[in-house]
Amino acid sequence: MAPLLKLSRAIDAVTAFVGRSVSWLILVAVLVSAGNATIRKVFDTSSNAWLELQWYLYGTVFMLAAAYTLQRNEHVRIDIVMSNFSKKVRDWIDLLGHIFFLLPFCGIMVWLGYPFMMNAIRSGEISVNAGGLTLWPAKAMVFLGFALLLAQAFSEIIKRIAVIAGIIEDPNEESDLPPAVREMETPAHLTEEGPKA
Amino acid sequence: MIELIAHNLAPIMFTSVMALLLLGYPVAFTLAAGGLVFFFVGVELSVFAPDQIRLFPNLLQANANRIFDVMRNDTLLAIPFFTFMGLILERSRMAEDLLDTIGQLFGPIRGGLAYAVIFVGALLGATTGVVAASVIAMGLISLPIMMRYGYDRSLATGTIAASGTLAQIVPPSLVLIVMSDQLGRSVGDMYVGALLPAVMIIAMYCAYIFIVTLIRPKAAPALPAEFRTLGGGVVSLLAMIALTVGLHYLLYHFVFDGLRYETRFVWSATLATATALAVSLANRYLKLGIISRLAEQVIIVLIPPLALIFLVLGTIFLGIATPTEGGAMGATGALILAFIKRRLNMTSLKEALDSTTKLTSFVMFILIGARVFGLTFYGINGHLWIEELLLSLPGGEHGFLVVVTIIVFILGCFLDFFEIAFIVVPLLVGPAETLGIDLIWLGIILGINLQTSFLTPPFGFALFYLRSISPAKAWNDVVTGKFIEGIRTTEIYKGALPFIVIQFLAIMIVIFYPRLVTHYKDDEKPMNLEDVQIQLPGMGAPTAPGAPSGLPGLPGQGGGGLGLPGGLNLNGAPSGLGDQSGGGQQPAQPSLGLPGLPGGLNLNGSPPPTGEPAPAEEPDLSQPPPIQ
Numbered sequence: 001m002a003p004l005l006k007l008s009r010a011i012d013a014v015t016a017f018v019g020r021s022v023s024w025l026i027l028v029a030v031l032v033s034a035g036n037a038t039i040r041k042v043f044d045t046s047s048n049a050w051l052e053l054q055w056y057l058y059g060t061v062f063m064l065a066a067a068y069t070l071q072r073n074e075h076v077r078i079d080i081v082m083s084n085f086s087k088k089v090r091d092w093i094d095l096l097g098h099i100f101f102l103l104p105f106c107g108i109m110v111w112l113g114y115p116f117m118m119n120a121i122r123s124g125e126i127s128v129n130a131g132g133l134t135l136w137p138a139k140a141m142v143f144l145g146f147a148l149l150l151a152q153a154f155s156e157i158i159k160r161i162a163v164i165a166g167i168i169e170d171p172n173e174e175s176d177l178p179p180a181v182r183e184m185e186t187p188a189h190l191t192e193e194g195p196k197a
Numbered sequence: 198m199i200e201l202i203a204h205n206l207a208p209i210m211f212t213s214v215m216a217l218l219l220l221g222y223p224v225a226f227t228l229a230a231g232g233l234v235f236f237f238v239g240v241e242l243s244v245f246a247p248d249q250i251r252l253f254p255n256l257l258q259a260n261a262n263r264i265f266d267v268m269r270n271d272t273l274l275a276i277p278f279f280t281f282m283g284l285i286l287e288r289s290r291m292a293e294d295l296l297d298t299i300g301q302l303f304g305p306i307r308g309g310l311a312y313a314v315i316f317v318g319a320l321l322g323a324t325t326g327v328v329a330a331s332v333i334a335m336g337l338i339s340l341p342i343m344m345r346y347g348y349d350r351s352l353a354t355g356t357i358a359a360s361g362t363l364a365q366i367v368p369p370s371l372v373l374i375v376m377s378d379q380l381g382r383s384v385g386d387m388y389v390g391a392l393l394p395a396v397m398i399i400a401m402y403c404a405y406i407f408i409v410t411l412i413r414p415k416a417a418p419a420l421p422a423e424f425r426t427l428g429g430g431v432v433s434l435l436a437m438i439a440l441t442v443g444l445h446y447l448l449y450h451f452v453f454d455g456l457r458y459e460t461r462f463v464w465s466a467t468l469a470t471a472t473a474l475a476v477s478l479a480n481r482y483l484k485l486g487i488i489s490r491l492a493e494q495v496i497i498v499l500i501p502p503l504a505l506i507f508l509v510l511g512t513i514f515l516g517i518a519t520p521t522e523g524g525a526m527g528a529t530g531a532l533i534l535a536f537i538k539r540r541l542n543m544t545s546l547k548e549a550l551d552s553t554t555k556l557t558s559f560v561m562f563i564l565i566g567a568r569v570f571g572l573t574f575y576g577i578n579g580h581l582w583i584e585e586l587l588l589s590l591p592g593g594e595h596g597f598l599v600v601v602t603i604i605v606f607i608l609g610c611f612l613d614f615f616e617i618a619f620i621v622v623p624l625l626v627g628p629a630e631t632l633g634i635d636l637i638w639l640g641i642i643l644g645i646n647l648q649t650s651f652l653t654p655p656f657g658f659a660l661f662y663l664r665s666i667s668p669a670k671a672w673n674d675v676v677t678g679k680f681i682e683g684i685r686t687t688e689i690y691k692g693a694l695p696f697i698v699i700q701f702l703a704i705m706i707v708i709f710y711p712r713l714v715t716h717y718k719d720d721e722k723p724m725n726l727e728d729v730q731i732q733l734p735g736m737g738a739p740t741a742p743g744a745p746s747g748l749p750g751l752p753g754q755g756g757g758g759l760g761l762p763g764g765l766n767l768n769g770a771p772s773g774l775g776d777q778s779g780g781g782q783q784p785a786q787p788s789l790g791l792p793g794l795p796g797g798l799n800l801n802g803s804p805p806p807t808g809e810p811a812p813a814e815e816p817d818l819s820q821p822p823p824i825q
Contacts, residue, residue: 023554026277027546030532033278033525037518052269054521058277059268061554062561069558075223076559080611080656082221090221097222101230105569108233109260116261142264 001167004158011155012071015148019068022061029057048129056138063145067152073172088164095160098153106150113143203245207579210235214570224616225559228566236573252576263568267561271521272378277557278524279371282531283327284549289535291501292321292334298498300339301425302434302491308410308417310348311356314339315402318360319395322367324505324527328651332361332662340667344681345674346424349416352409354667354684355692358652358659359402359699365614365648367395369509369523372614372647376640379622384520385513389717390637394645394707401699430489437473437492445469463511470503505530560615567619580627587628594632598639598708601625602646606701609650610657617647638714642707649700654690664689 033054040046069075082090119125120136127133162168202209214231218224236252243250267273286292295317303309303316314335321331335357343353365372368388377387410417422429448465456464477496480488509527512518518526535541574580590596608617622643629639651659667684674681707713 019554020551023547023550026281026550026553026557029274030278030281030525030528033274033522034529037512037522037526041517055269055271055274058274058557061277062558063268065554065558066562069555069562070223072555074555074559075225075562076613076616077221077223078218078612078616079221081219085221093220093222097220097226101222101226105226105229105233108257109264112258112261116258116265138268139265141268142261 001162001165005162005168008155008158011151015067015071015152015155018148019065019071022064025057025061029054029061032057048127048131049133052127052129052133056133059138060141063141064148066145067148070149070152070156091160091164091170095157095164098157098160102153102156103150106146106153109146110143110150113146117143199242200245203242204249206235206239206242206246206250206577207574207582210574210577211579211582223559224613225562225566228563228620229569232566232570232573235577239573239577249578250576251578252573256572256576259572260569263572264565267564267568270378271519272374272384273561273564275369275374275384275521275524276371276560277553278521278528279325279369279374280327280556281549281553282524282528283325283330284552285528285531285535285541285546286321286325286505287327287330287334288545288549289501289531289538289540291324291534292317292331293338294498295320295502296335296338298427298494300342301427302431302495304420304424305422307414307419308406309419310339310343310346311352311406311417312403314356315360315363315399315406318357318363319367319399320499320502320506322364322370322395324502324509325364325369325531327371328361328364328659329662331364332358332659333666335361336663336666340663340684341674341681344684345677346420347415347418349409349413350684350688351692352406352416353692354663354689355694355696356402356406358657358663358689358693359696361659361662362648362651363395363399365651366391366398366644368392369513369520369527370644372618372644373640374520375615375618376622376644377637379618380626380636380640382636382640386637386717387640388510388513388520390641390714391644393713393716394641394703397706397713398645398700398703401703402696405695405699425491427491427494428489430491433488434492434495437476437488437496441469441473444472460515463507463514467507467511474500501534505534563615564619567623570620571623580624583624584627584631587625588631594634595708597628597632597634598642601639602642602704602708605643605646606649606653609647610653612650614647614650617650635711635715635718637717638707638711641714642704645700645704645707649697649704652693652697652700654693657693660689660693 032050036046036050036054082093085093117136117140120139125135127135159168159171163170210231214228214235217227217231220227236257239250239252240254243252296313299313299317300310303313306312318331318335321334340353340357344350364370368391370391373387373391374384377384406417445465445468448468449461453461453464473496477488477493479485480493481497505527508530509523512526513520513523532541587597587600590600592599605617605621608621625639625643626636629636651657654660664686667689669685670683671680672683673679
């Protein structure tokens, strides 16, 4: 188990690094998009390349950050039934879900995504819009995103088995708050003051 | 037996995937896996029911392109922008400044703090679309003050939670963006359509508070005058407001009278507000003493939200920016604002980006899962099954809307709004179009409904947020020196109930008085694109219920162009049809005149052959011109 856990830690480190790095692209996308609108209004000119850059950036962000989001257990669940189960049952649902839902899905998408990317690279396909961008970097994100997600799926399976076997503590701490907003929930500047005087 | 299964594959698929979702494994992956499993089952069974099952092995490859279409969806690009804007605004503490000042203004009247919360909730809602931030800020700041002065606990918590959910219906809200994407309508129209219903809901909240103050004055007492540390001076504020409104009226009717309705409104309101600001700033810095300190402070704290509203909604309605770009303008504005207030540092910026990334990633993956599910579900004519089911309801248009409202209301008690929007809403488009229901109208009805889902116990998110920040144990109030009991969860639930009733009334009003929404069409010429779509035969399933939609064996012949029966917009986006050219918010353009083109088959991964610039259409002033 030890070498597997080591592998899992390595995968986690890579996906977390990728996820945190691409988050900066959101800031870039914000500035590009606001710039596009301003320039179009002020200079009455516009470029399809810059318009396309917005979704290139956003697509890159959410495709490449999916693995990081999985690692942080932030993909939403419908937890009305689940919350009544014991921790043990929930661990097993996660493990079986990773194996029977996530792995096949990512596997098929990697398998489909590779020719999808290679075709675009080989043909040097360019966006149909006048002055548009070369398409393959965007299309490659389908493949890369799912490849990362596939790796993360393996890491999650290893961790979940280790948790069930009692080898490690659950890496995702239990919380009453929905994961998606947990971080939004901790406005440090507000909570430290408590009920305001 | 096998034939029976083959003929009923759609209901079997739908119920079994829904049951799997309840297991609690992440929605995105459960949907996708369900779609894939039933894809293979469907391919095997297709010989037994060739009329219903239109799946074949190579169709699987369409998934890569369908995910790529999710990526190049311009409309949904607004999600990260508005989320990021909300997170930055939260850190700039705009909510606190507003509550502090507006609370002082309204405090000394009966129910005043409650009105202040509603007003601030609406303002926060109009700048960003994030419920969590609003509820948390208002709960932390207003709830202790309301408790201190003896507000009824349920009334206080209910008002705060409900006002926080206003972010979901007041434009620019994420619900409206996602809804217009799924319904294939322009976000701009959705915003215009949402304006009056949103104002109506705000008015209904205030009316409720007013009635409570009449019946049970002790539930919402007036605050003592010393609470107002800024001093009095309401008269000069009223004078300023009168001046602003008068100026707006003059500009609207005499200066900008040649412009389009929204444009006129935005320009005159902006100029009038700017004048009021100029007076206040002059008063403060030149110490003119024309207006009171209270009036000056109220007007000055209103600058940031009003400027942001102009940046976002103003630019959208004026046609300077697409809704997506409006979000980016707002986010930039929020960054500048936080920077000026010295409340932006590297850590908070990183945190905001990190949260935005994870939130958008899970949202977009639900959509990806839904599209993998949809490829199979539509391939086995699942949409026709749902359509038959919904069209068999009695009562025509109103019957359909009422039943849909009830279904979504119940689902909303258990599901996230993103889940409802991506899974349920696409299924409603076909039947709604068959009944001739305006999709913007439907979108607003669903939007109010989803807003309500934030309020329904036990899973309403707004209640959840409020619970997480309101003190559960008794605390010592430093000002009065008294111990105040903690807030019980049942008190929060009880407080939400009257507001749920109000929401329900609001939905019924919108259903029976559609003019509240459909005025968005008034500026358009009678012969617009939507009408053209409806008249075209063979354009896809929605217009030809029951009829086999095109040639058998060719999924995607419907005209939507992406391996789907057209018009259903399972694509999640009207994409692939030239919408990237800047005018990304035009309604989905069916590939007019190209109904037979197997655009969706597209097995070699090249862009669909319909991916040319959209056909000529009448200019839509709310959108920037597409670049050809």
